[in-house]
Amino acid sequence: MRVVVDNVEKTFIDSKKREVTALENINFSIEEQEFVVLVGPSGCGKSTLLNIVGGLLSPSKGEVYFEGKEQKNPKLGIVFQEIALLPWRNVYENVIYGLEESGASKQEQKVKGKHYIDMVGLTGFEKAFPKQLSGGMKQRAGIARALAVEPDLLLMDEPFSALDAQTRTIMQEELLTIWDRTRLSTLYVTHNIQEAVYLADRVIVLSRHPGHIKKIIKIELPKMGRDQEKYRSQFERYSQEIWSLIRHDAEEALKEA
Numbered sequence: 740m741r742v743v744v745d746n747v748e749k750t751f752i753d754s755k756k757r758e759v760t761a762l763e764n765i766n767f768s769i770e771e772q773e774f775v776v777l778v779g780p781s782g783c784g785k786s787t788l789l790n791i792v793g794g795l796l797s798p799s800k801g802e803v804y805f806e807g808k809e810q811k812n813p814k815l816g817i818v819f820q821e822i823a824l825l826p827w828r829n830v831y832e833n834v835i836y837g838l839e840e841s842g843a844s845k846q847e848q849k850v851k852g853k854h855y856i857d858m859v860g861l862t863g864f865e866k867a868f869p870k871q872l873s874g875g876m877k878q879r880a881g882i883a884r885a886l887a888v889e890p891d892l893l894l895m896d897e898p899f900s901a902l903d904a905q906t907r908t909i910m911q912e913e914l915l916t917i918w919d920r921t922r923l924s925t926l927y928v929t930h931n932i933q934e935a936v937y938l939a940d941r942v943i944v945l946s947r948h949p950g951h952i953k954k955i956i957k958i959e960l961p962k963m964g965r966d967q968e969k970y971r972s973q974f975e976r977y978s979q980e981i982w983s984l985i986r987h988d989a990e991e992a993l994k995e996a
């Protein structure tokens with residue numbers, strides 16, 4: 740599915756009843772089968788923007804259009820940093836949750852549940868409960884649950900930021916493999932520049948006060964295996980470019996923290 744974010748603005752009323760502009764002049768698209776990453780310092784409006792695209796928040800101005808086969812009612816798969824798995828349901832029951840809600844038959848639940856549990860590498864853990872899973876396994880279950888409804892658009896808000904560095908690296912690799920199999924249009928939020936360059940077809944660099952797009956950078960590297968030695972200098976160049984765009988803002992955000 741193609742998504743067009745057209746002139747979106749978002750204002751909030753803060754605790755002192757002042758109007759705060761969180762996002763201004765936001766224009767971009769997510770093309771069919773494109774992986775778009777939003778990167779920027781704390782408070783630049785990444786989560787607000789993802790929530791607007793996902794219909795969880797409405798924009799104060801502008802619009803989000805969905806173009807494609809199910810343009811009226813896009814099916815969304817959403818993965819947050821803290822996966823809210825239902826603690827009383829096992830992995831299988833969590834993964835098929837959205838299918839149950841949409842009225843899928845038991846047979847369909849079974850086939851799709853098995854397929855996506857297998858895709859995220861959780862075969863054998865179907866009967867495990869969330870409290871028995873490591874952080875990485877919980878994220879895998881959350882990804883399988885998001886994929887099981889076969890969404891038109893995948894939204895991911897810092898899905899790996901609570902994981903340790905090694906697990907995070909593995910999950911990034913696996914996400915690319917999964918993405919390669921599903922080819923879903925994806926909007927992914929991260930603070931992490933390396934993660935953005937590793938995953939994205941295009942990186943949207945956001946800046947603060949108010950949140951606006953500083954630059955959209957196309958990553959002209961093969962989608963898979965960007966961590967190979969032969970791409971190291973190009974990878975570094977992209978990372979440096981993004982860092983130079985957000986460094987000042989990131990320093991300012993630190994002062995406010």
Ligand SMILES: Nc1ncnc2c1ncn2[C@@H]1O[C@H](COP(=O)(O)OP(=O)(O)OP(=O)(O)O)[C@@H](O)[C@H]1O
Nearest residue numbers: 751752753759761780781782783784785786787788
């Ligand atoms: N419900 C709200 N009411 C008032 N202000 C809000 C609300 N939600 C977000 N904001 C403000 O909008 C701005 C953008 O917030 P948002 O959480 O989208 O940023 P972010 O880039 O995702 O930050 P982080 O990386 O720290 O999660 C911030 O200044 C924030 O304080």
